[in-house]
Amino acid sequence: MSRRMPAPLKPPPERLYGRSRGHTLRPRQEKLLAVTLPRLTLSVDAAANPRAAFPRTPAAVWLEVGFGSGEHALAQIAAHPDIGLIACEPFENGICSLLSRLVPEGEEATAPLPPNLLLWPDDARVLMRHLPDSCLDRLFLLFPDPWPKARHAKRRFVHPALLPLLARVLRPGAAWRVATDDPTYQAWVAEVMAAQDVFHAAPPGEQRPPDWPPTRYEAKALREGRRPLYWTLVNGGREVGDGR
Numbered sequence: 126m127s128r129r130m131p132a133p134l135k136p137p138p139e140r141l142y143g144r145s146r147g148h149t150l151r152p153r154q155e156k157l158l159a160v161t162l163p164r165l166t167l168s169v170d171a172a173a174n175p176r177a178a179f180p181r182t183p184a185a186v187w188l189e190v191g192f193g194s195g196e197h198a199l200a201q202i203a204a205h206p207d208i209g210l211i212a213c214e215p216f217e218n219g220i221c222s223l224l225s226r227l228v229p230e231g232e233e234a235t236a237p238l239p240p241n242l243l244l245w246p247d248d249a250r251v252l253m254r255h256l257p258d259s260c261l262d263r264l265f266l267l268f269p270d271p272w273p274k275a276r277h278a279k280r281r282f283v284h285p286a287l288l289p290l291l292a293r294v295l296r297p298g299a300a301w302r303v304a305t306d307d308p309t310y311q312a313w314v315a316e317v318m319a320a321q322d323v324f325h326a327a328p329p330g331e332q333r334p335p336d337w338p339p340t341r342y343e344a345k346a347l348r349e350g351r352r353p354l355y356w357t358l359v360n361g362g363r364e365v366g367d368g369r
């Protein structure tokens with residue numbers, strides 16, 4: 126797939142870097158994880174047919190990698206009730222933050238939940254290996270952990286070795302939205318995209334497109350004077366191995 130690959134690069138390890146647990150959880154957060162999260166969690170078995178996993182069959186399935194506190198995921202499901210969104214985030218405090226906005230205190234077991242949202246409280250790469258071919262219409266990777274040190278490049282989600290998997294689960298023509306404010310990661314995305322021919326990669330924009338809801342990390346970047354870039358990468362639909 127590559128014409129010119131970035132410098133010698135270790136493949137991404139099959140482990141998650143970064144935190145999955147932060148502050149000690151309060152009782153309300155413990156309850157959200159114990160009682161509400163299972164009501165929304167996509168199981169490994171259900172991942173084999175993700176459209177059928179939603180209580181109401183969606184017109185298409187979208188996937189968000191690393192939803193953080195969930196503001197983008199919640200805005201997308203509100204704006205697109207016909208779409209099913211699978212939102213992935215292994216960080217427990219982030220999961221609690223999203224769930225606390227969905228469910229009033231005391232109603233963790235009973236509050237109605239959005240029929241177009243499922244959660245994968247783990248590494249998105251693991252989920253994608255369970256997904257069938259061409260099942261996703263859109264993928265979001267917004268302000269991924271930048272891992273700016275060169276020796277940590279293998280930890281970055283945008284990675285040459287991961288592209289076949291992404292191309293397999295996205296339908297041909299589907300869009301993969303990537304945003305980052307980190308200059309090292311911006312250069313990295315440009316370098317990885319220039320060295321592959323699986324995704325069509327137009328130059329990134331400097332303004333967030335109007336239908337991309339903002340995120341907490343974007344707001345922080347803008348407050349601190351950094352300038353995000355926004356890519357829409359389109360799956361060219363080329364066969365690139367089995368991408369598993």
Ligand SMILES: C[S@@+](CC[C@H](N)C(=O)[O-])C[C@H]1O[C@@H](n2cnc3c(N)ncnc32)[C@H](O)[C@@H]1O
Pocket residue numbers: 141143144190191192193194213214215216219247248249250266267268269270282340341342343
């Ligand atoms: C810098 S935060 C950005 C959060 C959010 N997208 C935003 O813009 O506010 C990156 C998030 O990605 C999550 N993350 C990192 N690697 C991941 C993976 N392999 N699968 C799913 N989430 C991941 C982290 O736990 C973290 O919450």
